[in-house]
Amino acid sequence: MNKRYIYLLALIVFFTISTRLFTQTPEIQVKFIGNCGVHLTDGKNNLYVDFPYKSGAFNYMTYNPAELDSIPDNAYFLFTHKHPDHYSKKMLNQIKSKHKGNVFGKWNINEFTKFNTTFTDFTIETFETKHHFSFKHYSYLITWHGKKIYFSGDTESAVTIANVEQIDWAFIPTWIWTDAKENNLQINANMFAIYHLYPDQSVTNSMPEKIKLLNKQGERWSL
Ligand SMILES: [Zn+2]
Numbered sequence: 001m002n003k004r005y006i007y008l009l010a011l012i013v014f015f016t017i018s019t020r021l022f023t024q025t026p027e028i029q030v031k032f033i034g035n036c037g038v039h040l041t042d043g044k045n046n047l048y049v050d051f052p053y054k055s056g057a058f059n060y061m062t063y064n065p066a067e068l069d070s071i072p073d074n075a076y077f078l079f080t081h082k083h084p085d086h087y088s089k090k091m092l093n094q095i096k097s098k099h100k101g102n103v104f105g106k107w108n109i110n111e112f113t114k115f116n117t118t119f120t121d122f123t124i125e126t127f128e129t130k131h132h133f134s135f136k137h138y139s140y141l142i143t144w145h146g147k148k149i150y151f152s153g154d155t156e157s158a159v160t161i162a163n164v165e166q167i168d169w170a171f172i173p174t175w176i177w178t179d180a181k182e183n184n185l186q187i188n189a190n191m192f193a194i195y196h197l198y199p200d201q202s203v204t205n206s207m208p209e210k211i212k213l214l215n216k217q218g219e220r221w222s223l
Pocket residue numbers: 083085086154196
């Protein structure tokens with residue numbers, strides 16, 4: 001093989017690899033922490049949903065305190081509501097003093113519009129939903145690298161999620177699944193992640209190709 005040929009071959013390989021690198025949509029990695037607490041990242045931004053919460057609140061899952069230590073600087077924190085199995089002000093304050101970060105929830109719901117116009121990496125659509133014993137509750141639709149990810153939170157009714165089109169991943173508790181069935185509502189999602197399970201709760205997964213049960217803390221997968 002002469003030198004010029006080898007050079008040309010190397011050049012072709014280089015361009016093939018670099019175009020593949022630049023055209024690929026970044027993957028979103030998810031880690032299940034516990035209860036409704038998840039961490040999503042595309043390697044650039046870090047988004048936590050319903051985390052940090054009070055470990056073991058209402059007998060829901062406890063989690064390793066190392067989860068709190070691994071939170072990076074300037075992460076985004078999104079909360080459906082303030083019940084202790086979803087939210088901990090004490091831990092959030094500690095994290096903010098060490099790592100800064102942006103916190104979103106019902107208290108600054110009006111800032112989402114501004115956030116969505118100034119921040120271009122992902123958008124957050126808010127849905128006011130009802131939850132017994134909670135003053136205000138929100139469900140969220142995140143659009144990130146072309147993926148639509150819905151977080152239902154604790155709301156008891158499937159009406160809101162049934163009106164959202166083409167969800168890629170729907171994070172819902174078991175009761176939303178039941179409510180949708182009972183009321184003949186269709187949830188338009190490719191995949192379901194079932195969260196808010198008790199540590200020892202046994203749920204049978206009848207469709208593992210469509211449903212992921214979040215009962216293995218620390219489990220990671222990509223969307
Ligand atoms: Zn809850």
